[in-house]
Amino acid sequence: MCLAIPALIKSIEDKEAEAEIGGITRKISLWLTPEARVGDYVLVHTGYAINVLDQKEAEETLSLLEQIARLAEEKG
Amino acid sequence: MEAALNDRILLAHGSGGKLAHELVEKSFVKALANPLLAKLDDSAVIDFSGRLAFTTDSYVVSPIFFPGGDIGKLSVCGTVNDLAMSGAHPLYLSLSFIIEEGFLQSELDQIVNSIQQTAQEAGVEIVTGDTKVVHRGSADRLFINTAGVGIILEGVNISGSNARAGDKVILSGTIGDHGIAVISRREELSFSTSLKSDCAPLGGLVAEMINASPNIHCLRDPTRGGLATSLNELAKQSRVSIRIEEEKVPVREEVLAACEMLGFDPLYVANEGKLVAIVPPEDANKVLKAMRKNRYGKDSAIIGEVGAEKPGWVVMKTVLGASRIVDMLVGDLLPRIC
Amino acid sequence: MKFITEFRRSELAQGLISQIHRQSKTSVRFMEFCGGHTVTIFRYGIRQVLPKTIDMVSGPGCPICVTANADLDKAIALSQIPGIIVATFGDMLKVPGSNSSLEEAKAGGADVRTVYSTMDALKIAEDNPNKSVVFLGIGFETTAPTIAASILQAEEKGIKNYYVLSLHKLCPPVLRAILDSGELKLHGLICPGHVSAVIGSRPWEFIARDYGIPCVVSGFEPLDILQSVDMLVNQVESGERRVEIAYRRGVRPEGNQQALRLMEQVFEPCPAQWRGIGEVPDSGLKLRKKYQRFDAALAFDIAPGPTYEPAGCICGDVLRGVKTPADCQLFGKACTPQYPVGPCMVSSEGSCSAYYLYGGGFER
Numbered sequence: 001m002c003l004a005i006p007a008l009i010k011s012i013e014d015k016e017a018e019a020e021i022g023g024i025t026r027k028i029s030l031w032l033t034p035e036a037r038v039g040d041y042v043l044v045h046t047g048y049a050i051n052v053l054d055q056k057e058a059e060e061t062l063s064l065l066e067q068i069a070r071l072a073e074e075k076g
Numbered sequence: 077m078e079a080a081l082n083d084r085i086l087l088a089h090g091s092g093g094k095l096a097h098e099l100v101e102k103s104f105v106k107a108l109a110n111p112l113l114a115k116l117d118d119s120a121v122i123d124f125s126g127r128l129a130f131t132t133d134s135y136v137v138s139p140i141f142f143p144g145g146d147i148g149k150l151s152v153c154g155t156v157n158d159l160a161m162s163g164a165h166p167l168y169l170s171l172s173f174i175i176e177e178g179f180l181q182s183e184l185d186q187i188v189n190s191i192q193q194t195a196q197e198a199g200v201e202i203v204t205g206d207t208k209v210v211h212r213g214s215a216d217r218l219f220i221n222t223a224g225v226g227i228i229l230e231g232v233n234i235s236g237s238n239a240r241a242g243d244k245v246i247l248s249g250t251i252g253d254h255g256i257a258v259i260s261r262r263e264e265l266s267f268s269t270s271l272k273s274d275c276a277p278l279g280g281l282v283a284e285m286i287n288a289s290p291n292i293h294c295l296r297d298p299t300r301g302g303l304a305t306s307l308n309e310l311a312k313q314s315r316v317s318i319r320i321e322e323e324k325v326p327v328r329e330e331v332l333a334a335c336e337m338l339g340f341d342p343l344y345v346a347n348e349g350k351l352v353a354i355v356p357p358e359d360a361n362k363v364l365k366a367m368r369k370n371r372y373g374k375d376s377a378i379i380g381e382v383g384a385e386k387p388g389w390v391v392m393k394t395v396l397g398a399s400r401i402v403d404m405l406v407g408d409l410l411p412r413i414c
Numbered sequence: 415m416k417f418i419t420e421f422r423r424s425e426l427a428q429g430l431i432s433q434i435h436r437q438s439k440t441s442v443r444f445m446e447f448c449g450g451h452t453v454t455i456f457r458y459g460i461r462q463v464l465p466k467t468i469d470m471v472s473g474p475g476c477p478i479c480v481t482a483n484a485d486l487d488k489a490i491a492l493s494q495i496p497g498i499i500v501a502t503f504g505d506m507l508k509v510p511g512s513n514s515s516l517e518e519a520k521a522g523g524a525d526v527r528t529v530y531s532t533m534d535a536l537k538i539a540e541d542n543p544n545k546s547v548v549f550l551g552i553g554f555e556t557t558a559p560t561i562a563a564s565i566l567q568a569e570e571k572g573i574k575n576y577y578v579l580s581l582h583k584l585c586p587p588v589l590r591a592i593l594d595s596g597e598l599k600l601h602g603l604i605c606p607g608h609v610s611a612v613i614g615s616r617p618w619e620f621i622a623r624d625y626g627i628p629c630v631v632s633g634f635e636p637l638d639i640l641q642s643v644d645m646l647v648n649q650v651e652s653g654e655r656r657v658e659i660a661y662r663r664g665v666r667p668e669g670n671q672q673a674l675r676l677m678e679q680v681f682e683p684c685p686a687q688w689r690g691i692g693e694v695p696d697s698g699l700k701l702r703k704k705y706q707r708f709d710a711a712l713a714f715d716i717a718p719g720p721t722y723e724p725a726g727c728i729c730g731d732v733l734r735g736v737k738t739p740a741d742c743q744l745f746g747k748a749c750t751p752q753y754p755v756g757p758c759m760v761s762s763e764g765s766c767s768a769y770y771l772y773g774g775g776f777e778r
Contacts (some may be wrong), residue, residue: 002413002414002448002554002556002557002606003336003339003413003414004556004611004664005333005336005337005415005418006415006416006417006418021333022330022332022333022334022415023269023270023329024271024337025267025269026268026337029531029560031560031563031567031676032559032563032673034672035672041416041417043608043611045560045608046413046531046532046560047531047534047560048531048559048560050556050559050560050608050611050670051611051612051664051670053664054664054666055663057662058417058663060662061641061662062420062421065426065429065430065637068426068429068430068433069425069428069430071429071433072428072430073429075432265529265530265534323424332415336415337530338530339504339762394457394458394459395424395458395636396424396427396431396458396460396463398462398463399462399773400457400458400773401772403751403770403771406750407751410507410508410528411503411504411528412503412504412762413553413557414449414450414476414478414505414553414761414762414763
């Protein structure tokens with residue numbers, strides 16, 4: 001539940017921002033994430049950013065999953 | 077700035093009197109120029125021999141102008157495509173307007189222009205028509221109805237009940253473009269996108285496909301209800317099952333993004349310039365090649381095949397390799413938070 | 415799309431599936447609480463690729479499904495009052511109340527508008543100063559802060575015709591109620607990802623501590639769910655009982671402090687009626703006294719009439735995970751997505767809807 005999608009902040013004006021995902025852009029509210037900066041990825045739920053995405057964690061998770069996949073292949 | 081009175085359509089324009097005749101002559105006959113229409117008889121009289129395909133559709137899209145087209149273009153494409161899906165060569169269209177009082181003349185002219193251009197591309201003529209004007213509030217700006225006739229050549233037998241086990245399912249391009257382009261303009265859901273409607277007349281594409289293989293079993297254009305609904309209709313009509321692979325269905329990134337945001341499944345989003353073809357396996361590659369040569373089929377792909385077990389079901393193989401059923405659309409696509 | 419497509423890669427899925435099969439020895443039952451997780455599981459066919467040792471059951475984390483009939487009747491009654499525009503998320507439009515639905519009310523002339531965001535509802539209020547806009551506040555802790563923000567924005571902008579009917583609910587209390595009922599034997603819980611983005615992972619610790627059930631906070635892509643199942647299996651097989659975050663890119667243990675602050679500022683906990691579960695203390699949110707003037711329940715005389723529960727509907731049992739949709743006499747016959755009887759079928763993330771649309775009992 002709670003459809004929230006990762007979008008890239010392109011510009012900020014006061015408490016609102018232009019966010020972009022997959023080529024579409026929409027105005028979103030930063031009321032819940034005042035710390036967000038241009039260039040950050042945020043999780044957008046009903047037009048509000050509810051959290052700033054941790055890109056480093058995303059990369060680490062993917063690395064971990066790649067490791068698991070390699071291990072699985074070895075084990076046959 | 078308010079448009080001057082003679083810049084708007086009035087009730088009188090629909091009442092059959094002088095104003096109405098003026099409207100028909102100046103706005104319609106002139107733009108849609110063809111000898112049959114110019115006669116302005118009560119009926120267009122045409123010579124025919126052979127099998128006739130006959131269809132009608134009404135167009136109530138809102139907003140009436142959207143990225144990639146307008147209600148006019150849609151009203152020609154929709155009916156032309158229905159004819160083409162029966163394997164017919166589209167020939168003549170009727171055109172009826174129901175205009176809300178106060179509609180801008182300039183916008184009407186734009187729409188008629190669109191109709192003329194699309195008809196020209198599709199190779200059809202608008203040979204008869206009607207205009208009604210209703211009170212403010214009785215129509216959402218403009219409604220259009222078109223009916224069309226086309227001729228089906230000897231030996232062509234295309235129907236939704238012809239699919240057979242082993243047939244291949246070919247999709248002519250990316251899905252969801254039209255629905256998302258239109259919805260992006262709805263005030264309460266607005267988002268910006270460079271996405272355009274895929275609205276296009278497919279008569280030419282179908283003719284080339286039939287040329288490549290006269291054995292095409294089924295054709296369908298996945299309009300409202302999307303690809304999922306069309307596949308379900310075909311599966312039920314032909315009493316077969318259809319299996320598709322998620323990874324093979326082409327979807328533009330922007331459509332995927334908008335669907336993710338609003339909670340839609342691209343399989344259910346409307347298209348106005350795409351078709352699904354079900355062809356015998358030995359002809360699939362020939363047909364695919366012909367489709368990819370046409371500007372409206374350049375992203376064509378084989379997305380699945382027809383099976384005999386579980387008739388009436390549409391099943392999709394997901395990226396995990398597991399299967400899920402794909403049902404018809406129920407009701408409307410509504411944006412959701414969950 | 416960044417952060418979405420990468421988490422759907424099939425080769426990485428195969429790796430996780432292999433690992434789960436290798437590690438899972440004990441027969442277990444895991445619950446995914448959140449409706450969004452239910453949708454991912456069914457949409458990608460995740461149950462089919464898991465080993466027979468793992469039984470998955472869906473929980474009541476669908477805010478639409480758990481909205482009590484009586485509350486929905488209030489929303490419909492509001493829409494019938496002249497001068498009121500009801501703004502709602504699309505999810506609620508077709509849910510049947512005792513006699514009607516918002517969609518039917520709309521067809522009958524009520525001004526009901528679907529919006530994507532409260533930002534749109536505020537705009538409707540600004541554009542229609544002579545009408546009252548009532549926003550239907552549905553959703554868990556992911557959504558409540560956005561409604562709180564909308565009220566604060568209305569205050570800031572001096573918008574006087576914006577109201578909220580707060581039907582918001584909180585997740586941890588209802589989980590406690592379900593676990594206390596002892597109806598279900600659970601060996602692992604997949605915790606909601608976006609609720610946790612707001613509240614953090616700490617509010618789930620009581621589940622591992624007091625009930626001995628491993629918990630993993632999961633994202634919504636198929637790889638996220640598979641990773642979470644893998645982590646639960648790991649905990650089960652090694653005898654661990656704790657709360658882990660798989661969705662590390664979206665969730666911090668402390669959550670989003672600003673969102674929590676705003677929620678706390680505008681709302682306070684109150685008892686709430688959960689469909690199929692009954693009243694759960696401190697599991698709902700109501701507007702604090704300071705913001706009472708935005709409360710639709712106080713501003714308008716709502717007379718919804720008596721509540722009826724549809725006969726034969728076992729949504730309650732399905733929501734608590736004790737029955738499956740296939741167990742319901744009405745499923746697929748009298749109750750379908752086209753003619754839904756209960757909310758589990760209407761909501762796009764209700765168990766019954768997922769079962770029906772994606773083929774719950776589907777064999778390959």
